[in-house]
Amino acid sequence: MDELWNQVLSEIQIDVSKGTFLMYFKHTSLVSVESGVATISVPTFIIADQLEKKYSALIKAILDKKTGQTTSIVFSYSGTNRQAKKDEGPLFASAPVATERVVNLRIKSENVFESLAVSDSNQLAYTASLTVADDPGKKYNPLFLYGTVGVGKTHLMHAIANRVLAKNPRAQILYLTTEEFTNEVVEAIMNKSTSNIRKKFRHTDLLLLDDIQFLAGKEKVQEELFHTFNALIDGGGQIVFSSDRPPSEIKKIEARLASRFEGGLTVDIQPPDFELRTAILLLKSKKRNMDINPEVAKLIAERVENTRALEGFLLKLATVQLTKPGPIQEEDVLRLLGERVEKDRFLHPDMVITAVCSFYNIKPTQLKGDRRDAIFVKPRQICMFLLKQDLKLSFKEIGNLLGGRDHTTVMHGVDKVQESLDSEERLKDEVGVLRKQLAG
């Protein structure tokens, strides 16, 4: 069209005065030529009127010549014919959807309250989280969730965030691991921009900090958190912490910060019991469209205690199902479960001894030796316990391994550890860590 019109215009230029051309023809363009009708776009009626009265014959003649058809002319209006820019300016770019929302995209949208299996072990945490999500900043502030790995702390945190967002799409939500928070603080200190951090967090409606136990010993970070904490709460924001232990057990934490942690509601989440594990299995398998009947689920829940391991096991089953479509068979499950135990069997007693020794900082000779000092007895008994429980060796075998001791001595040692485990948190932790180390 432009080509054609330019040709027409150059001919017209010859026939009219320069002034006329500039005034009347300059901002015209040819929109279309269809079925014998040429539509010419002009800026205003005044120009269109003049063109029509004085020059339509001329235009028509030239157009006819160029197109080889008989054309009649109509006019349309389009201002100065310039293509409008697509973006309307920063004011419109800022409109709700595209705002500078302080939302961390790592909050998984599938982690919602509805997708969490609830039982006694996490009922309180669940209810508290729901309460906080429905009325952030007003009820339990801060909310401190603690529990070992895989009990659902992060799931709950995400659920709170998702629920708050659903109710208030413009809520400013920040989800960070303590490590990330630490990095930010360190950077801010280096750049002398700590006030920025406070500003950033102060306008947050909901702050979720994961694994707060990693603050232990980090003075500057703790200080920053203290100030941020206050600013946020003052501004009506809600804070949620997660940790692997209660506030009182986090070492090397400033007293004033610890008291802040405990100033709201502190809830523990226990590892899921058998029923809950079964429920979780059924929930998760349903999500994966896997056909698991309750009996099979119970079978698995009996043997697999850890939620992460449950997930992993389901994955294995899924693979099986690829080759054997249809409902999951008991025998397959048993086989897979057996394989898990098999793996444990590959643990050599010496590995246990080495692990225990390095943990308690004694030598294997000392562990196997005669000395009855407490520093040797404790690790020795723990070693006995592990060899019995996890490797399922006989008392006699263990006695032989640990310096030729009597099987009754070993029995006594194992019992002692078993009893103490129930009452001593610390021991439980230590055994837990050792087992983790041995699991590899």
Added chain:
Amino acid sequence: MIVNFLTENVIEYLPLLGKIIPSHSQIPILSSILLDASSSEFILSSTDLEFGVRVSVPAKIEEGGGVLVPGRQFVEILSSLTREKARLKQEKDQLILEAGSGSFKFQALPRDEFPRLFEDKGEKIAEFPASSFQDIFSKLIFAVSQDESRPHLTGIYVTKKEGVVDYVATDGYRLSLKRVSGGSIAEGTEGLILSPRLIGEGLGFKNGSIGLYVYKKGNQAILESGGALLVGRLIEGTYPDYEKVIPKELKTSIKLDREEFLRLLKVTSVFARENANVINCSIQLGALHLHVDSSSIGEAESKIEGEQLGDDNSIAFNVKFLLDFLRSVDGKIITLQINSPFEPALFTVDNDPEFMHVIMPVRVQE
């Protein structure tokens, strides 16, 4: 053509007529004024092909006819006459103006050459008392875009919704909205974008009432007041969704004395000019603190007490936008509301609850 009239009847329209005449036109016709006497009216007209003025002057017409005379000179001479009687008489290719002050002969051209300004006045959309017209449009006109690459933003948007009429002007950086409830505007008036020139000239009418007409077929809008008719064009395009730009949640608000604010801004703007016109504002302790750091020249700090509600907050603006707004309204107290340094801020004035102004802040790296 022979016409008798009183200069005082034409004098108020002369500036308008004169303004339209393009100073360096390639077409002699356009530098002329049309004088047209029919049986009923004596008309003076000028145009630049985009915009047109047609003035009807009370006169005693002895003989009808029409003629084109050199516009600039004719207007200037008429303006210089005292309150007196004047007589126009065409003699062959000359037009003679006779008045007490003297006799002036102008070279005349046939009237047929002159462009027609409109073929139909169109549908009457609204009638504004001049004061209402002022009140509405003076707060909008400064906010339109000057950027031709976004032509639809160069105009003033008028649309009727349920129970209200919205008048909007924006350039993508700031936006004015006048929302008139009731608003006696014709049904079905939707999405009109009026040429800013038309509105600008319309603001020159201080008395009486102003009628707004729209002729869709000719893509024109016409303002009529007294004997004058202003002919402008409608602007094509789809106007952006301005509703969503108006902030709904606001964490902080502060009421300030407008004149005081304007005064302090003018002072601080001296430094702001050297700092890309950016002025930092922070609201705390019941006051608005202004701060400009223009490293090469110096630093300015100022404070204005006000009534603060909500959190402390801070934001940075282009000082020009603030000044434009403060000058366009005349109330005593203005209210500034902010949500965050990154979101549009809302300005309102106490003497006009129907008016809102939104300004996009400047993002400042600290």
